Amino acid sequence: MxxxxxxxxxxxxxxxxxxxxxxxxxxxxxxxKFVVQTQSYGPEARGxxxxxxxxxxxxxxxxxxxxxxxxxxxxxxxxxxxxxxxxKENGVLIIDEDLVEIEGDLPNGVKVYKIPATxxxxxxxxxxxxxxxxxxxxxxxITKIVTNEGLVQRIEERWPRFKESNxxxxxxxxxxxxxxxxGQ
Amino acid sequence: xxxxxxxxxxxMLKYIREDRMPAIYCPGCSIGIVTQMxxxxxxxxxxxxxxxxxxxxxxxxxxxxxxxxxGTIHTTHGRAVAFAEGVKVxxxxxxxxxxxxxxxIAAIGGNHLIHACRRNIxxxxxxxxxxxxxxxxxxxxxxxxxxxxxxxxxxxIGNPEYPFNLVQLAASSGATFVARWTATQARRATASIxxxxxxxxxxxxxxxxxxxxAFGRMNRLGDGLDMHRHFLKVAEIQNGLxxxxxxxxxxxxxxxGEFVNIEKDEYTAVLKQMQEKLRK
Amino acid sequence: MPERIMFTMxxxxxxxxxxxxxxxxxGGYPITPATEIAEWMALRxxxxxxxxxxxxxxxxxxxxxxxxxxxxxxxMTATSGPGVSLMLEAIxxxxxxxxxxxxxxxxxxxPSTGQPTRGQQGDVMQAKWGSHGDYQIIALxxxxxxxxxxxxxxxxxxxxxxxxxxxxxxxxxVGHMRERLVIPxxxxxxxxxxxxxxxxxxxxLPFKPDDDLIPPMALLGSKYQFYATGLTHxxxxxxxxxxxxxxxxxxxxxxxILHNADKIxxxxxxxxxxxxxxxxxxxxxxxxxxxxxxxxxEAGIKAGMLRLKTVWPFPEDALADLASxxxxxxxxxxxxxxxxxxVKAAAAPTPIHxxxxxxxxxxxxxxxxxxxxxxxxx
Numbered sequence: 142m143x144x145x146x147x148x149x150x151x152x153x154x155x156x157x158x159x160x161x162x163x164x165x166x167x168x169x170x171x172x173x174k175f176v177v178q179t180q181s182y183g184p185e186a187r188g189x190x191x192x193x194x195x196x197x198x199x200x201x202x203x204x205x206x207x208x209x210x211x212x213x214x215x216x217x218x219x220x221x222x223x224x225x226x227x228x229k230e231n232g233v234l235i236i237d238e239d240l241v242e243i244e245g246d247l248p249n250g251v252k253v254y255k256i257p258a259t260x261x262x263x264x265x266x267x268x269x270x271x272x273x274x275x276x277x278x279x280x281x282x283i284t285k286i287v288t289n290e291g292l293v294q295r296i297e298e299r300w301p302r303f304k305e306s307n308x309x310x311x312x313x314x315x316x317x318x319x320x321x322x323x324g325q
Numbered sequence: 326x327x328x329x330x331x332x333x334x335x336x337m338l339k340y341i342r343e344d345r346m347p348a349i350y351c352p353g354c355s356i357g358i359v360t361q362m363x364x365x366x367x368x369x370x371x372x373x374x375x376x377x378x379x380x381x382x383x384x385x386x387x388x389x390x391x392x393x394x395x396g397t398i399h400t401t402h403g404r405a406v407a408f409a410e411g412v413k414v415x416x417x418x419x420x421x422x423x424x425x426x427x428x429x430i431a432a433i434g435g436n437h438l439i440h441a442c443r444r445n446i447x448x449x450x451x452x453x454x455x456x457x458x459x460x461x462x463x464x465x466x467x468x469x470x471x472x473x474x475x476x477x478x479x480x481x482i483g484n485p486e487y488p489f490n491l492v493q494l495a496a497s498s499g500a501t502f503v504a505r506w507t508a509t510q511a512r513r514a515t516a517s518i519x520x521x522x523x524x525x526x527x528x529x530x531x532x533x534x535x536x537x538x539a540f541g542r543m544n545r546l547g548d549g550l551d552m553h554r555h556f557l558k559v560a561e562i563q564n565g566l567x568x569x570x571x572x573x574x575x576x577x578x579x580x581x582g583e584f585v586n587i588e589k590d591e592y593t594a595v596l597k598q599m600q601e602k603l604r605k
Numbered sequence: 606m607p608e609r610i611m612f613t614m615x616x617x618x619x620x621x622x623x624x625x626x627x628x629x630x631x632g633g634y635p636i637t638p639a640t641e642i643a644e645w646m647a648l649r650x651x652x653x654x655x656x657x658x659x660x661x662x663x664x665x666x667x668x669x670x671x672x673x674x675x676x677x678x679x680x681m682t683a684t685s686g687p688g689v690s691l692m693l694e695a696i697x698x699x700x701x702x703x704x705x706x707x708x709x710x711x712x713x714x715x716p717s718t719g720q721p722t723r724g725q726q727g728d729v730m731q732a733k734w735g736s737h738g739d740y741q742i743i744a745l746x747x748x749x750x751x752x753x754x755x756x757x758x759x760x761x762x763x764x765x766x767x768x769x770x771x772x773x774x775x776x777x778x779v780g781h782m783r784e785r786l787v788i789p790x791x792x793x794x795x796x797x798x799x800x801x802x803x804x805x806x807x808x809x810l811p812f813k814p815d816d817d818l819i820p821p822m823a824l825l826g827s828k829y830q831f832y833a834t835g836l837t838h839x840x841x842x843x844x845x846x847x848x849x850x851x852x853x854x855x856x857x858x859x860x861x862i863l864h865n866a867d868k869i870x871x872x873x874x875x876x877x878x879x880x881x882x883x884x885x886x887x888x889x890x891x892x893x894x895x896x897x898x899x900x901x902x903e904a905g906i907k908a909g910m911l912r913l914k915t916v917w918p919f920p921e922d923a924l925a926d927l928a929s930x931x932x933x934x935x936x937x938x939x940x941x942x943x944x945x946x947x948v949k950a951a952a953a954p955t956p957i958h959x960x961x962x963x964x965x966x967x968x969x970x971x972x973x974x975x976x977x978x979x980x981x982x983x
């Protein structure tokens with residue numbers, strides 16, 4: 142794998158940056174991949190559409206930003222509309238089905254996965270704040286870009302006090318991702 | 326047989342770079358008097374002079390640091406206080422004294438002055454207020470009274486602005502020791518500088534001085550001697566007066582004294598506590 | 606401290622580099638996109654027994670850094686273009702008083718307030734020519750999180766060695782991106798410290814240079830008394846308006862850097878050995894160029910890159926050599942052309958092509974590839 146690009150979009154407060162950082166930490170520190178993580182800043186990151194990105198590879202990453210994402214995870218309509226452009230042909234689109242609808246034409250061959258991530262976080266984990274970790278589980282199941290073991294290890298290291306709820310969110314996300322994959 | 330009479334040396338010369346004498350100041354200027362006050366205060370306190378740092382900015386008073394025989398720095402215009410803060414934070418063992426003119430410290434450097442007061446960092450600031458920008462030839466400054474004449478407020482125009490009262494400015498900004506004297510109260514001013522140095526916190530001592538060359542000439546106040554005589558006449562000592570009542574009316578009444586002497590946590594001591602709390 | 610590995614952003618890597626270099630004083634003021642450095646230092650400085658002060662503005666920040674450095678403490682500030690604009694007068698004071706300090710500039714869009722959250726490389730000329738008068742500074746241009754660490758350590762070493770302000774000039778992308786950072790075991794790091802005054806205080810001349818053109822430094826609070834001033838000064842540090850003193854001082858302030866340029870300049874040659882087209886780039890655009898060059902090579906075009914890790918002192922000799930090796934030089938920088946003019950002066954008459962982009966996104970790899978193809982077809 143020379144270069145694989147992931148884009149995550151949502152509104153401020155959904156944890157899109159944390160999601161990319163945890164993913165980056167896992168890929169870089171545990172799975173020993175080459176990783177660059179970038180994100181939007183400023184007023185853009187506070188409300189409206191906010192995004193964070195990961196480029197991962199087995200060789201050193203030259204250009205650090207996402208150009209044509211292999212995966213786009215959309216957690217809000219504004220982010221979907223702002224960042225859908227550029228999604229690679231035959232790429233993967235993961236949306237929170239309660240917050241985003243497919244609008245406009247998608248590039249050829251894009252596979253769409255609809256996951257009620259926020260609902261899962263709120264109703265089954267007990268906190269909307271866990272949405273981003275649910276989505277990490279979904280991403281892991283659908284793309285296999287990161288291992289579940291790696292994410293579990295990183296979550297345990299990073300949030301020792303909130304380990305349980307986050308591991309539960311990850312597990313639920315993984316299951317939802319697997320179900321969505323089976324349904325394709 | 327004849328004997329050469331011993332050459333008498335000024336007792337404060339031990340603190341001064343003799344090879345830089347004579348100083349640049351005009352006849353009748355007060356800066357030399359205040360320089361001696363600072364030397365005497367250091368001497369009276371018995372400080373290890375090598376641990377004293379003297380910082381100044383630009384202008385006539387800005388040259389003062391260069392005459393002291395210790396670690397001395399001549400910074401950019403208005404920035405003596407900021408420079409001194411860096412020195413004090415990096416090495417709190419040093420006794421840091423800022424000598425600054427009124428234009429340097431209250432106009433271009435006014436922001437640093439008020440924020441240093443707010444932090445209550447252990448500096449001693451001696452401000453020689455001669456009511457004018459002297460070095461550049463006599464333009465009105467932040468302490469020049471309304472209507473006074475200067476090169477940028479020439480006759481018949483007069484200064485369109487109103488002055489800062491430096492005692493009120495320093496006190497309301499948070500300084501924990503604030504005093505004002507004129508250059509003619511040499512002993513009292515020296516004692517206040519001593520107290521300011523000894524105080525753990527920000528001390529601000531204003532010394533009202535004469536600039537016969539610029540302020541005196543343009544406002545027809547006579548020569549240096551006349552101006553100093555005038556200070557003796559209008560200085561009114563009111564120790565302990567609330568700082569907002571410390572009036573400065575050049576012609577009629579310059580209220581002098583020590584107006585603030587309060588206790589408050591000193592900035593570098595607070596930083597040290599944080600280091601002790603977090604040190605790994 | 607043993608080796609540590611983090612996944613972190615360039616700003617934080619720079620702060621950690623400073624701490625590894627022995628920095629114990631940070632004076633700063635919040636500004637996007639450099640604020641993360643101050644935030645990191647606010648917590649880390651007390652941990653290492655150092656001090657973090659948030660000042661009322663950038664002028665106080667840099668001036669306090671000069672003051673702190675004169676006590677012998679390694680000191681720094683971090684800011685962005687508008688902050689550097691405010692600091693320029695004090696940078697002149699640091700040059701004139703030969704004060705070691707490090708200034709990290711995370712470059713954002715300009716002019717004026719510009720685009721605070723977007724990267725640019727518009728401050729290259731400002732770093733060199735911003736303060737008045739004739740002088741030299743050193744400016745390093747990292748392109749990765751690891752280099753933010755490594756080159757900040759190097760910035761401290763150079764500032765201590767040459768008694769000069771050293772800039773770390775990083776574009777916002779490098780400052781804000783996260784990558785893997787390896788902080789080496791402290792015993793594997795080469796850390797330099799300024800040459801200090803020795804000998805009898807009575808004979809000490811604070812601004813008399815040694816043969817290497819650098820005067821040993823006396824510290825505040827030491828047994829040496831001295832006067833340091835921004836005025837033109839003689840070996841004693843005393844102000845003078847004599848012409849010969851001014852000429853000697855200005856020449857020395859310049860030459861202590863220029864005569865050591867070969868020891869300061871750090872360059873990376875990438876696929877240049879048989880190249881016919883060379884891209885000159887630094888910071889984020891150099892990462893675009895690397896991708897473009899790999900793709901150009903796959904297409905059979907002999908392209909390469911000279912990556913500048915130092916922009917000041919400018920590597921004139923290396924550019925002159927490059928000009929004799931290749932047929933065309935492309936300068937790709939995230940501004941309207943700054944290093945370009947230096948390359949032009951050094952590498953004439955080889956054709957120099959500017960790819961200017963004074964905007965938040967750097968030249969994209971395919972844009973540089975297109976330019977390489979266009980020039981290859983000439």
